[in-house]
Amino acid sequence: MVLAGPRWLARALIPVVLAVGAPACWLMGPTEPTDARPTVGIAEWLADPRRPPHPVLATPAEVAAYFARTPPGDGAALARGYPQIVGNLDGAPVPLRYLANAVQAPQWAGRQVLAFDGRGDGHVAEVLGDLPAAERVVVLVPGVDSSLVNFDTGHGGRQRRALAWQARQLMDQIRGLDAGARVAVVAWLGYDPPEGVRRDALREDRAAAGALALDRLVDGLVLARPRLAVTIVGHSYGSTVAGLAARDLSPQVTDIVSIGSPGMGVPDRSALRTQARVWAGSAPNDWTRRVLGVRVFGVGHGRLPVDRAFGALPLPCEDVDGHDGYFLAGTSALLAMAQIGLGRAAHG
Secondary structure, eight states, rough: OOOOOOHHHHHHHHHHHTTOOOOGGGGOOOOOOOOOOOTTHHHHHHSHHHHHHHOSSSSSSHHHHHHHOOOOOHHHHHHHHHHHHHHOOOOOOOHHHHHHHHHHOGGGGEEEEEEOSSSOOEEOOOOEOTTTTOOEEEEOOOTTTTTTTTTTTTTGGGHHHHGGHHHHHHHHHHHHTTTEEEEEEEEEESSOOOOOSHHHHHSSHHHHHHHHHHHHHHHHTTTTTOOOOOEEEEETTHHHHHHHGGSSSSSEEEEEEEESSSSSSSSSSSGGGSSSSEEOOOOOOOTTSSSOOOTTBBBBBBOTTTTTTGEEEEEEOOOOOOOTOOSOOOOHHHHHHHHHHHOOOOOO
């Protein structure tokens, strides 16, 4: 078939977009700019006599090296004095990030907050389990409509859409399989997902920005921990983020799981350019199954990863109901993701 241009794709996608409630006019035109999120207090931070690293330009390894040679008291003082920087600084010691975020977000007291930014739709990353002692880490990457406001309650007040709840469900399943497993789960809302199934969700601008942030997060997690194994679980548009991040992710990422995916931004598994195992699953009635697996002129996310031609390992989802049912207790999908997180899953 010859594709005449983006209008062909728009016409083809209109029935799908209307089926999920988005006006067809959102298919065309440029996306709205995303929040650049300039670092708060950067001038004061860089002028500090303790000469801390640049929070944007320094790599996680450079950040880690700085804190390794900094007296503990100075590190704690930086966390308390510049909580918005240290609380989001990949490569900084995890306890200092928890401390900084407890200072800047006291309403989250008692929770292990690895990142926090209350501006706009908000960013937050919560850790379940002992991250510094973990041998395996699972990072959950959410999709459209995820925000700080609904992190605990879910979009539209539907709990099973809440990233924090999904992380707890996965951790409970992991502990149910192995109570002593040294596994941590990170509920990572570290990028700005699109709002609804509209133009931004059909393009990859926000996914590309999220991919850079995800790569940096993982780089910080694996620093000086050569035996740490990381699993990435991307739900919906979050799987697009994972797909775009894949080629630059640390080789310590052993598995990438795509659930309810509209596409991972590539035509097939080989194009992800990763040595990690790639898994894909979709509920029989997930609306993403009706998305055309194409990408033309920046619209669409490529072949659906559940398509056999994509080449992903199959994740069982036959008993999952709808686009947001993957983390319900008793489902084969939740069990399979827990086994993958534990490093026990067969190759399919």
